[in-house]
Amino acid sequence: MSATVSKTNPGNFFEDFTVGQVIEHATPRTVTEGDRALYGALYPTRFAVPSSAAFAASVGLDPHPVEDLIAFHIAFGKTVPDISLNAVANLGYAELRFHRPVLPGDTLSTRSEVIGLKQNSNGRSGVVYVRSTASNQRDEVALDWCRWVMVHKRDVDAAAPETVLPDLKKALAAEDLVVPDGLDFSSYDFTAAGEPHRFDDYAVGEKIDHVDGVTFSDAEHMMATRLWQNTAKVHFNTEARPDGNRLIYGGHVISMARALSFNGLANAQLIAAINGGSHVAPAFAGDTVYAWSEVLDKAELSGLSGAGDSIGALRLRLVATKGRDESMTLRNDDPSTSSGTGGYQDGVLLDLDYWALIPR
Amino acid sequence: MSATVSKTNPGNFFEDFTVGQVIEHATPRTVTEGDRALYGALYPTRFAVPSSAAFAASVGLDPHPVEDLIAFHIAFGKTVPDISLNAVANLGYAELRFHRPVLPGDTLSTRSEVIGLKQNSNGRSGVVYVRSTASNQRDEVALDWCRWVMVHKRDVDAAAPETVLPDLKKALAAEDLVVPDGLDFSSYDFTAAGEPHRFDDYAVGEKIDHVDGVTFSDAEHMMATRLWQNTAKVHFNTEARPDGNRLIYGGHVISMARALSFNGLANAQLIAAINGGSHVAPAFAGDTVYAWSEVLDKAELSGLSGAGDSIGALRLRLVATKGRDESMTLRNDDPSTSSGTGGYQDGVLLDLDYWALIPR
């Protein structure tokens, strides 16, 4: 009998974490066809694999997987109450890999291992590094990733832990990528998919303006973020920020930009990995978001799967901007501006680095 | 051939009801996984049973039931065109019991029996009491409840019916509760469910501040209310009220508060019964709602099911407020205020009394 104990979750503070600690996050979540439909209502996605069971089957994916980012958002959302409820800042993520497609009926659970700690010199907070792994009901890994957040200390007098910094890759190599079992692009229908461009049609350094824009609304980003059971209060509560705005979840911007990138990257069907991302500026309802991409690298994946030479990978920079930037400029070279030389160009919201699978 | 007869439904007026009358309400409705996904997009629910098919199966519920309140909202919505289209006021409800979980694929229909009538002394309206029963396609009762509404008379000169007042319980007793067939909390996974607190950790009189707040939006409450096929026009039409606001359906406030109560009541997995509720003040888009709970009673349910001693019930008061009230004050004791001594505290939107099932 402990009725006097507070029943609500205060989240973890910096001194609650130890290197090697494993946290099993709450609330397993079953993915359904309802998630697919809502994703399609919230983002203008038209990629043929998640849109069509028949198309997915024609490239070896049967039953019909959902959009990769659905799995990511659900898996990520589970970590929020334990890892970042008391976060000062979400600093970054790396080495995200999709290990297998997620199917309707799959139940995802996430666990995190603390892989690094570094107290800040001010003694009031510290950086926590975790590797999180989302698995299905058969304990098969669906995706994993590393993430680091700055977290408040509960007690500024608590002793600093030994500093441990994990060795994280700036980008995964092509040979680190996992090609889904059975995926085979050798009878790929480019007409049905919407564009003729294949692996060989893209060149490293090429930039693509995805043209279309979407204006955000509060109801939509709240519904998306809630769907992933993400509980960070700034997304839902006008009383949580001095300006009275509801901050749009960074993952909402990722999904919107990825969906917009269909126009020019229609055949970049599956996300294999995310190397990292910067959420450069906050986004709010009323902002109109556009996207452009840059091809950072290319890799033939022969030998990585049983699909022979049908699959290639593009490493892409996906940039979301507030207002369209036809010049597709990432960095500001004008030293007289507020952001200064080398900072991100005004209007950049997101700079995401990922690997996509595309027919060769 | 009766083309001159009005085709639209004018609803029933007070003199259209007679004690003993049975009304079969229109539009059977099949529940789907799409309803579960939308519920999760509209409310921040994280209860493990409706969230996870695997978790539900681990406590004996397979196939995967949907959130109890989905069944309630659908069942209730069916009664609106016949019972409350001409209502002056929804006065109350009582004795709501869930008899079995509702599964995707189940089709719900509702019928109501008039169990009481009392004309008002002004002769212009009267109170109608109904017991409504929602059943699935196998004619198994899913839930039933009593409700009373004040309804206009069509003709003020119509004779008053004999007054019949039903004998309604202020609260259902623990032995009235139905434990779903197969439910067994003996191998309950508290880590997956999100909190360690079990039946014995809650004390009668204990209050829990659920901390989090959500700001309402018009698009969301309209989508929710429409999903339940509730046709009351004040929820959808800015021309239906002098102030031009769309009144939020009281059930939307219930679902929002129940979802917020996860933080502190994560293991109160299933609603077994609703004893009654007061919708104290209207809610509108832009309002930020918070919730707190009070433990009103506790009951061990040994002997009510085959699950031995694994299941207990908490009788809970769930209070939704506009703005957070950390003092968790229900009633106003200041006689100088507008609400007066004993009235509800300013800011209270909802005062709901229900029984929840929780692991012992």
Add this chain to the structure above:
Amino acid sequence: MSATVSKTNPGNFFEDFTVGQVIEHATPRTVTEGDRALYGALYPTRFAVPSSAAFAASVGLDPHPVEDLIAFHIAFGKTVPDISLNAVANLGYAELRFHRPVLPGDTLSTRSEVIGLKQNSNGRSGVVYVRSTASNQRDEVALDWCRWVMVHKRDVDAAAPETVLPDLKKALAAEDLVVPDGLDFSSYDFTAAGEPHRFDDYAVGEKIDHVDGVTFSDAEHMMATRLWQNTAKVHFNTEARPDGNRLIYGGHVISMARALSFNGLANAQLIAAINGGSHVAPAFAGDTVYAWSEVLDKAELSGLSGAGDSIGALRLRLVATKGRDESMTLRNDDPSTSSGTGGYQDGVLLDLDYWALIPR
């Protein structure tokens, strides 16, 4: 290697079309129970066939088909990138027929054949006529329709094609209608469906005021339009129009009006055909839409199916208005008004002409 070629789709211009040309539109789309739930959240539909699997089975439709307009919106959305991305105006549609119900799990693809061309006298644009056909994964036709749009020329100096004008019916005849295989209204449950009115209760010339109104919101119409993968940017982007408003997709108005028409036409369960429609005025968030109907024609369908004499068809005019018009006036007879004699009455948004199936 063609990295210098623009990767984004510029759409087709007038001179890109030739009579007889067949265009296979991109992105097959699988319909799911999630679409049904979202449709019910976005529109106040209560027709018993799409609402209830049990009711649908009782009239011979098992498995449970989705609302006809879901199929229409998905099929139509596929044509936008190829047919109307560079449209000056959507001029009209005709001869839309539903050939079979669409079921969850069906994958729809659309192809269009160019059936007419006429360059405008200004030489800068022309009218393109197409017949579009949406089929399921078994290549069975789900629906087909004709449509004509005015499209810009890319090069004003391009030679004009020979003018070909298709012969389109102002309205389909009753014998052109397709009754779904197995449909049988002989044991139709009018109580469950919500109204007693059958085929014989409607008279040609009769008008029905559907009473209820709904105020549009931006989040809802964007979610609807996105769900159908319709990419026309004016619906999503406040920067796409000088007034900063997001134009509501005409199909959203159709679905809203059709759902409102339940009140008075609850038994007009299935749309068999759409003869044509005029989108008279644009609609925006904040507008409150109402609907009224007029019975234009009636047809007993004996002999069109195996269902004997159980099924009739009503040809209906469905009018959506901004603000309620209890007078149900379609045309303006006052020469002093801006719209002038014979034009549509102020406030009319939509004038749709369709055939519905109803029990006899």
